[in-house]
Amino acid sequence: MNKPVQAATITDVAQRARVSIKTVSRVVNREPGVHEETRAAVLKVVAELNYRPKQSARSLAGARSFLIGLLYYDPSAAFIGGVQQGATHRCRDAGYHLVVESLESDAGDIGTQLDHMVSALRPDGMILTPPVCDNPTVLDALQAARIPCVLISPDAHVHHLSQVRMDDVLAAEELTNLLISLGHTRIGFIKGAADQSASGLRLQGFLQAMKAHDLSVESDLIYQGNFTFPSGVEGAHHLLSRRSPPTAVFASNDDMALGVLSTAQRLGLSVPGDLSIVGFDDSPAASLVWPPLTTVRQPLAEMAAAAVDLLISREARPTDPGAEGQAAPAALRVIGHELIVRASTAAPQRRSVSRA
Amino acid sequence: MNKPVQAATITDVAQRARVSIKTVSRVVNREPGVHEETRAAVLKVVAELNYRPKQSARSLAGARSFLIGLLYYDPSAAFIGGVQQGATHRCRDAGYHLVVESLESDAGDIGTQLDHMVSALRPDGMILTPPVCDNPTVLDALQAARIPCVLISPDAHVHHLSQVRMDDVLAAEELTNLLISLGHTRIGFIKGAADQSASGLRLQGFLQAMKAHDLSVESDLIYQGNFTFPSGVEGAHHLLSRRSPPTAVFASNDDMALGVLSTAQRLGLSVPGDLSIVGFDDSPAASLVWPPLTTVRQPLAEMAAAAVDLLISREARPTDPGAEGQAAPAALRVIGHELIVRASTAAPQRRSVSRA
DNA sequence: CTGAAAGCGCTTACAG
DNA sequence: CTGAAAGCGCTTACAG
Numbered sequence: 195m196n197k198p199v200q201a202a203t204i205t206d207v208a209q210r211a212r213v214s215i216k217t218v219s220r221v222v223n224r225e226p227g228v229h230e231e232t233r234a235a236v237l238k239v240v241a242e243l244n245y246r247p248k249q250s251a252r253s254l255a256g257a258r259s260f261l262i263g264l265l266y267y268d269p270s271a272a273f274i275g276g277v278q279q280g281a282t283h284r285c286r287d288a289g290y291h292l293v294v295e296s297l298e299s300d301a302g303d304i305g306t307q308l309d310h311m312v313s314a315l316r317p318d319g320m321i322l323t324p325p326v327c328d329n330p331t332v333l334d335a336l337q338a339a340r341i342p343c344v345l346i347s348p349d350a351h352v353h354h355l356s357q358v359r360m361d362d363v364l365a366a367e368e369l370t371n372l373l374i375s376l377g378h379t380r381i382g383f384i385k386g387a388a389d390q391s392a393s394g395l396r397l398q399g400f401l402q403a404m405k406a407h408d409l410s411v412e413s414d415l416i417y418q419g420n421f422t423f424p425s426g427v428e429g430a431h432h433l434l435s436r437r438s439p440p441t442a443v444f445a446s447n448d449d450m451a452l453g454v455l456s457t458a459q460r461l462g463l464s465v466p467g468d469l470s471i472v473g474f475d476d477s478p479a480a481s482l483v484w485p486p487l488t489t490v491r492q493p494l495a496e497m498a499a500a501a502v503d504l505l506i507s508r509e510a511r512p513t514d515p516g517a518e519g520q521a522a523p524a525a526l527r528v529i530g531h532e533l534i535v536r537a538s539t540a541a542p543q544r545r546s547v548s549r550a
Numbered sequence: 551m552n553k554p555v556q557a558a559t560i561t562d563v564a565q566r567a568r569v570s571i572k573t574v575s576r577v578v579n580r581e582p583g584v585h586e587e588t589r590a591a592v593l594k595v596v597a598e599l600n601y602r603p604k605q606s607a608r609s610l611a612g613a614r615s616f617l618i619g620l621l622y623y624d625p626s627a628a629f630i631g632g633v634q635q636g637a638t639h640r641c642r643d644a645g646y647h648l649v650v651e652s653l654e655s656d657a658g659d660i661g662t663q664l665d666h667m668v669s670a671l672r673p674d675g676m677i678l679t680p681p682v683c684d685n686p687t688v689l690d691a692l693q694a695a696r697i698p699c700v701l702i703s704p705d706a707h708v709h710h711l712s713q714v715r716m717d718d719v720l721a722a723e724e725l726t727n728l729l730i731s732l733g734h735t736r737i738g739f740i741k742g743a744a745d746q747s748a749s750g751l752r753l754q755g756f757l758q759a760m761k762a763h764d765l766s767v768e769s770d771l772i773y774q775g776n777f778t779f780p781s782g783v784e785g786a787h788h789l790l791s792r793r794s795p796p797t798a799v800f801a802s803n804d805d806m807a808l809g810v811l812s813t814a815q816r817l818g819l820s821v822p823g824d825l826s827i828v829g830f831d832d833s834p835a836a837s838l839v840w841p842p843l844t845t846v847r848q849p850l851a852e853m854a855a856a857a858v859d860l861l862i863s864r865e866a867r868p869t870d871p872g873a874e875g876q877a878a879p880a881a882l883r884v885i886g887h888e889l890i891v892r893a894s895t896a897a898p899q900r901r902s903v904s905r906a
Numbered sequence: 907c908t909g910a911a912a913g914c915g916c917t918t919a920c921a922g
Numbered sequence: 923c924t925g926a927a928a929g930c931g932c933t934t935a936c937a938g
Contacts, residue, residue, distance in 0.1 A: 201669060203915055214925045219917065229923060246669035250615065251915035253606035254930045260670075261649075268635060272834070275631070279624060282652040286666050293617075293647050296638040310642050313557060313602035314616075423838045449838070456840050459815075478628075479835045482779045482805070484812050559931055570909045575933065585907060607931035610914050 202243035211239040222247055249291070253316070262505055263317040263341075264294045265308075265326050272477055276494025277323055277346060284499040288506050293317060297326060305335050312339045319505030321346060321498065324390075327357075342510040344501040344525075349391040356510040356525040358497045362392050365490045365531045366399025366444075369472050372488070372533070373442045374407050377541045378470060382433035382440035383411070384419040384426060384450050393421075396446045396474060415440055419450050426453020434461060434469075441469065441542035448473035448480045451487050455538065466540035476534050485537035493529045500527045558599035567595040578603055605647070609672070618861055619673040619697075620650045621664075621682050628833055632850025633679055633702060640855040644862050649673060653682060661691050668695045675861030677702060677854065680746075683713075698866040700857040700881075705747040712866040712881040714853045718748050721846045721887045722755025722800075725828050728844070728889070729798045730763050733897045734826060738789035738796035739767070740775040740782060740806050749777075752802045752830060771796055775806050782809020790817060790825075797825065797898035804829035804836045807843050811894065822896035832890050841893035849885045856883045 204222075208215040213236060220228050221236040222245075228236075239245070253259040264281055266274050278294070285292045295311050297304060311317065312335070319342040326332055327345035333355070336343050345357040373381055383400050386393030397416075404411050417432050419425035426445055430453060433440055445451035451473030458469050465471055465485055473480055476491035504510040509525050560578075564571040569592060576584050577592040578601075584592075595601070609615040620637055622630050634650070641648045651667050653660060667673065668691070675698040682688055683701035689711070692699050701713040729737055739756050742749030753772075760767050773788050775781035782801055786809060789796055801807035807829030814825050821827055821841055829836055832847035860866040865881050 201672075205915075215916080216925055217923090220924085223917090227923060232923080244665075244669070246665070248610070248672065248915060249670045250606040250609035250672075251930095252917070254604070254610050254932080255915075255917040256930085257917085259606065264650075278650060279652050282650055283654075286651070286663065289666075289670070291649050291667065291671055292651075293649050294620075294634060294638055295642070295648075296635050298639070307642065309602070310645075311647065313600070314605045314645070315647055316557075316604065316606075452838060460840075479838065482808060482835065484816075561931075571932080572909055573907090576908085579933090583907060588907080604931060607914095608933070610916080611931075611933040612914085613933085 201248075202245040204245070204247065206243055207236065207239050207245045210243065211236045259316050259318050260290050261293050261315055261317040262290050262502060263311055263315070263320040264292055264323070265320055265332070266294075266296060266323045267299050267326055268296050272475075273323060273492075273494065276492070277321070277498040280495025280498030281321060281502055283495070284502040288502065290318070290502070290506065297332075304329070304331055308332060308335050312336070312341060317341065319343065319510060321501045321505070322348075324348065342505055342508070344504050344510050346497055346501060347392070349389075354524050356504050358500045358504070358527045358529060360492055360497065360529055360531045362395035363399040363402070365474070365533070366396040367403040368399075368533050369474070369488075369490060370400045370403035370444060371407075372535065372539065373444065373470060373472065374403065374409065376442075376470065376539060378440075378442040379409055380415065380438065380440040380442075381409075381411075382415045382417070382429075382443040384417045384429035384433075384443065384445045384454070386446035386450075387420040388418065390421070393446060400444055419446065421447050421449060423449045423453040423456075426450030427457045428453075430454040430457035434458070434463070442539070443469065443471050445471065445473050448475045448477040448487060448489055451489070451538075452479060452483060455483060455485075455487070466538050467543055470539040470542070472539060476532075480534075481536070488536045488539040489534050491532040491534050493531055496529045497527075500529060557604075558601040560601070560603065562599055563592065563595050563601050566599065567592045615672050615674050616646050617649050617671055617673040618646050618858060619667055619671070619676040620648055620679070621676055621688070622650075622652060622679045623655050623682055624652050628831075629679060629848075629850065632848070633677070633854040636851025636854030637677060637858055639851070640858040644858065646674070646858070646862065653688075660685070660687055664688060664691050668692070668697060673697065675699065675866060677857045677861070678704075680704065698861055698864070700860050700866050702853055702857060703748070705745075710880050712860050714856045714860070714883045714885060716848055716853065716887045717884055718751035719755040719758070721830070721889070722752040723759040724755075724889050725830070725844075725846060726756045726759035726800060727763075728891065728895065729800065729826060729828065730759065730765065732798075732826065732895060734796075734798040735765055736771065736794065736796040736798075737765075737767075738771045738773070738785075738799040740773045740785035740789075740799065740801045740810070742802035742806075743776040744774065746777070749802055756800055775802065777803050777805060779805045779809040779812075782806030783813045784809075786810040786813035790814070790819070798895070799825065799827050801827065801829050804831045804833040804843060804845055807845070807894075808835060808839060811839060811841075811843070822894050823899055826895040826898070828895060832888075836890075837892070844892045844895040845890050847888040847890050849887055852885045853883075856885060 204215045204218050207218045221233050249260050282292045323346045327348040343355050347359045417429040419429050443454050454471050463469050473487045473489040476489045480487040480489050560571045560574050563574045577589050605616050638648045679702045683704040699711050703715045773785040775785050799810050807827050810827050819825050829843045829845040832845045836843040836845050
């Protein structure tokens with residue numbers, strides 16, 4: 195009996211509360227200018243009928259769709275998991291919904307894939323993750339469609355679009371300071387892929403920390419990796435075969451750090467006894483290996499939540515090509531990270547026993 | 551000039567094609583009974599205007615929302631990645647959209663979290679992944695809301711809801727047969743968590759394969775794990791400390807296999823020389839470690855695509871409580887898996903050198 | 907094979 | 923502080 199077959203509509207609520215649908219609308223949307231008693235009465239009926247406005251009706255009548263899109267490339271990185279979690283939670287709290295779109299990078303018609311979501315759904319905003327957030331085609335298409343966008347950790351620093359990121363330089367500095375404070379002075383560094391800006395930022399943080407402690411960095415102790423496990427293996431061989439090998443290695447991400455760890459152990463080095471290792475990302479594997487990796491956790495969920503906020507509050511409006519002058523400046527949010535100190539780091543042993 | 555500020559509507563198309571909006575609707579929805587010339591003319595205008603029906607208008611007027619929900623629990627397992635990819639792609643091909651909802655299992659009000667999506671969005675169907683797909687509260691709520699559901703690999707085998715799964719028994723048999731064909735006769739087995747049905751199914755497949763080859767299985771060589779890395783470590787210690795240790799270990803998932811691998815190496819055993827190891831899942835880490843794991847890839851994307859198909863074709867209608875007799879039987883789709891043979895398996899060495 | 911009318915459930919722009 | 927009217931862009935149920 196109390197279980198209606200049909201979901202309640204705004205009209206049902208209005209009739210039962212003896213007000214107009216406009217008043218119900220005001221109450222539901224938390225608009226000001228409603229008598230407190232009226233508001234309470236409406237709210238009571240809303241609860242009784244378990245009324246929930248339909249997204250499609252609101253979207254059709256109004257200017258908002260209550261939908262936010264999340265765009266990413268297919269090889270759904272671990273990255274996506276954290277971003278998506280943060281985004282769905284914030285969306286739910288705000289009465290929005292997250293629609294995901296996994297783009298196929300090999301399919302040439304990225305524009306068509308996007309069009310699908312943009313024209314049919316007309317989301318109120320779009321969140322782009324790396325590396326989609328650096329794809330000019332995608333960015334242009336979204337701009338043309340006037341969809342507000344927030345880029346998560348894009349490569350391009352100066353941009354007319356809003357973005358959310360963490361401070362890679364600072365995190366790398368902290369990681370390096372940790373090694374230095376443990377007593378390491380010869381620290382090897384394995385760079386990330388040359389075409390990703392995070393690579394440069396992390397190196398910068400490393401160099402700044404070393405310099406701040408008056409420690410020299412031999413160019414021989416910097417190896418160009420590409421964020422993959424194999425390149426970590428190669429980097430380890432390179433660094434550990436030096437005449438005077440480092441007592442610690444800073445790998446620019448966990449995958450490479452795992453490669454270093456694996457290689458060190460195969461060479462008979464004990465970690466962290468003979469070699470301390472730090473990574474970056476706090477990937478799932480980082481805590482599964484032995485010893486677990488000291489690393490940095492990217493605040494992915496928090497970054498995504500900030501992106502949603504930017505979109506909902508309309509701070510992320512796309513710059514209007516027709517009125518560039520009065521366009522609001524693009525927002526930039528930097529979210530704090532977290533240093534995760536685990537067992538892969540320790541003070542260096544008195545004398546080096548490493549050899550490769 | 552050719553770039554309209556406003557997106558084209560069905561009226562725009564109708565006027566330009568000199569037909570009624572009803573005819574445009576018919577063409578766009580591929581309904582039969584439209585003169586071929588008329589259809590061509592409409593299609594031409596649709597292309598010219600780049601017309602795309604708005605989801606909100608279709609949803610409000612019609613019986614479908616063109617939205618499919620994906621429900622999962624927060625610690626977004628690697629599992630989700632594959633499922634989501636398969637689902638978004640199939641949705642896009644079918645003109646649907648995937649809305650994701652990450653549930654917080656610790657928050658008591660799962661019903662409220664669900665309600666958010668169900669009442670406001672009214673999705674045409676919902677895809678549930680483990681372990682949400684086995685939550686009675688969620689299932690009941692969805693049933694009450696009359697939302698068609700497809701469960702991905704649920705624990706409960708007999709169910710009145712549609713489901714898609716892989717054949718765990720068969721996959722475990724194949725994995726075991728591989729080890730047997732390499733010459734292994736003493737094979738240790740580490741079971742998965744006792745409360746997940748996959749654990750029992752994989753054990754069953756293992757036992758069937760052993761029996762089919764007239765190989766005995768000492769109860770001492772079966773260890774109760776729980777799908778975690780540490781339980782793999784414990785299982786390895788247990789198995790390898792037997793007076794006559796196994797030459798191969800079948801871990802019921804990759805995380806535990808990784809624990810076995812790590813332990814074996816710390817004990818000085820070479821893998822696969824002294825010990826062959828197989829896992830299950832083809833997790834990202836499985837191919838990153840050395841040696842990479844022989845395992846089974848779950849056809850997650852394919853399973854998700856099948857789930858979307860079930861939902862769109864309306865084969866997954868919820869059983870109507872009011873007319874149980876005429877309810878269609880729940881669908882069941884079993885999707886083929888893939889054996890991934892890597893370097894963690896080889897023929898056993900002549901004499902066992904293992905000790906723990 | 908084609909179309910005119912009504913209506914889905916809301917918000918917008920006004921009016922009072 | 924409140925409401926009547928119009929309309930968003932489609933589909934449904936008919937009619938021809």
